[in-house]
Amino acid sequence: MSAITLILWVVVAVFAGALMRAIFGFGEAIVSMPLLALLPIPLQTSVSLIGLAGLTVAILTLFRGRQHIDRPVLIRLAITTSIGVPVGLIVLNTVPSTIITSGLGMFLIAYGFYCIAKKRLYRAVEHPLLNDRGWALPFGFASGVLGSAYNMNGVPVVVFGTLRGWAPDRLRGTLQAHFVVSGALVVVGHAIGGLWSNESFSYFAFSLPAILGATVLGTYLNKRIPTPKFELYLFLVIVALGILLLLPRGVH
Template identity: 70%
Template sequence: MTISLIMLVVFAVFIGALMRAMFGFGEAIVSMPLLALLPISLQTSVSLIGMAGLTVALLTVFSGWRHIEKPILIRLAITTVFGIPAGLVLLHLTPAIVITSALGIFLIAYGGYCLIKKNLIRVIDRPLLNDRRWVLPFGFASGVLGSAYNFNGVPVVVYGTLRKWNPDRFRSTLQAHFLISGVLVVAGHALGGLWTSDAFIYYAYSLPAILGAAVLGVFINKRIPGEKFERYLFLIIIILGILLLLPRGSN
């Protein structure tokens, strides 16, 4: 563990935390691919981003509590619990190169979807998935993706888009879900043996950056149109996905 490696890890965590603070999600989607390019283990990356994500959620959830769609949040939390063990099994049984490649393909697909999302929404004039039971598979998927890749927010982002949540409800419900699922995912990482001493060291070094990113993200969100930054974010996600598919040496 060198000073230069620590600085690169802190930078990756900072960029992800900044994205979360600005847009309400996107931390793991940005940080995990960056960490995958560094010579640290997948288990260390997963547990580090799990702890960092929980920290950001703690810093941001309370300001929007009144906008949270609480019945949906409860259903998400319950089904997330059942998805976490499945994600841990997937992480342990699947070779790292398969996970990295799947992650790259997912990022390209997800980034492309988000870029055309606004055009799709213009076509849809009413909320989809009106039956609240639809939240169950999205919650389960959140648990699987959260424990395996720290992508616990992605299914909820898709669900909220299809439900056409307004911005306050979208951001607040997402952050509350991150807080609850973050506790569950981090506990799953501990029980699943993913915690490493390196992860705690990197987290300690990253904590000031996480706090700074939370403050800076709120500042930027209030003063610069988020739509423009969101477009850049998803373009970066696609580029990172492509990078993950390129051949490189083993860590």
């Protein structure tokens, strides 16, 4: 594979993930990382690249939903996310990625199908399963661990938000604010952990136009999704991403 072809495929992978994030508020790593795994790129390069891309998208989309941010929950998430980031770096260097991604994939599939079935069986609005804001602490920790290890810092917060019964606007707004905070912590963690390289920055520079384009397109598509159907689409995406995590991928 030529250098130009490789760069183009990297840009495509980053664009696909950034588009997913801009539409649904999360999922860029679960889309981009398997695609990057098919390319002759070291895992550390992919992780640091998607970390930079994710932080960029979060900053670009933050202002779209800033009025819907749940600030007390955001603070709790930030505190334990900062604790989880160094733990995730240890996980990245000690635990095989297949174990983490397979377990996470099975959980997402089960959780997504459970939520879809629940909505179909019980049409009436139910009380949130997690009423105490203190539940943000363990979910924030999980976000930090998965974020620094595999850039999957959005998954625990999405699960937490749906269990709290957040409306779509509140979920998206708090998610994007959390991504700015956790994304900055993750990127710093990657730098301290030695994951940054000249290759990472080169791929990021080439991908910037694609990230900007995906953000604009994703914002447009997001506004076209009817609010009553957003939750159903979100759960379907969770199931699809869970399946994607279980697919075999290359190892570098």
